[in-house]
Amino acid sequence: MKLLYFAxxxxxxxxxEERLTPPPxxxxxxxxxxxxxxRGPGHAAALAEPAAVRVAVNQDYARPDQPVAPGDEVALFPPVTGG
Amino acid sequence: MAVRVQSEDFDVGAELARLSAGTHAVGAVASFIGLVRESPGDVPLRALTLEHYPGMTERQLGAIEAEARRRWPLEAVLIVHRVGRLQPGERIVLVAAASRHRNAAFDACRFLVDRLKARAPFWKLEETATGSRWLEAGADDQRAAARWDGD
Structure with missing residues (x-):
């Protein structure tokens, strides 16, 4: 699984970015x-408050109950601030 | 292409002129330009760095354009968003909608901006003499985007 991190x-x-194989x-x-x-102190710090992090699976926004599979591209990032 | 992400600046006049080039169907072009503004506090802003998620950004902007076209009869849509390190006063984004009539152009332009701010994966890093910090998303932006959800 390809993990991408932003901001x-x-x-x-x-x-x-990192490639990981989550357990079954x-x-x-x-x-x-x-x-x-x-996975480590940095990961723990970034995810201390999971509600503060947005998740995209294969470049579309995903909810907590959305399934993930080994070949997916999963991105974690804060609420967006463009424009 | 109607949706672009780029580091270089854009020529507003040329971009808007292109929306009605070669057609006489366009009666109205509404546009929005977002700029890097100085910080409200005592510490002056040195620069704003725009980060994005290549691939997802274009995909989300494309979806936002498609949704605007479903809602309004549009002749053309344009979204140009810059990334990288920008100085105060520089242009960040240009959003424009062209239609036969002004109401569709105005409404679609506002919709495109509101949705972009709520959904397109861009992040702003503010740089001052005392350090750098990631801007937090404003509740106003979420409210502005949410007002289109009930339509």
Whole structure:
């Protein structure tokens, strides 16, 4: 699975991108975030408040119960501030 | 192409003229230009850096354009959004809608801006003499976007 991080999520984790293989128990966005928290202190800090982070699966906004699969591109980022 | 993400500045006059070039069907062009403004506090803004999610940004902007075209009879739509490090006073974004009549052009332009601000994956990093910080999303922007949801 390809993980992408933007804005303060990227700076907190210290990576713009990583490839990970979540355990089989990770089935949806909420489960993925819970598992990612355990990956290190940066991940834990970025995901301390999961509601503050937006998630996109394959470049579309995703809700916590949306399923995730090994080939997906999953992005984590703060609420957007463009325009 | 009606949706563009680029680091370079754009020529507002040329961009808007192109929306009605080669057609006499356009009776109204409404546009919005977003600029880097100085900070309201004591610490002057040095620069604003725009980060985006390549791929998803174009996809979301394309979806926003398609939704505007479903809602209003539009002859043309244009969204140009810059990324990278910008100085105070520089242009960030140009949004425009062209239609036969002004109401559709005005309403569609406002819709495009509101939706862009709520959904397009861009983030602003504010740089001052004392450091850098990521801007937080405003509740006003979410409310502005939400007012189109019930239509």
């Amino acid at each position: 303060w999520v990227r700076t907190a984790i210290g990576l713009a 128990g990770v089935r949806d966005v909420a489960g993925l975030l819970e598992w990612l928290k355990t």
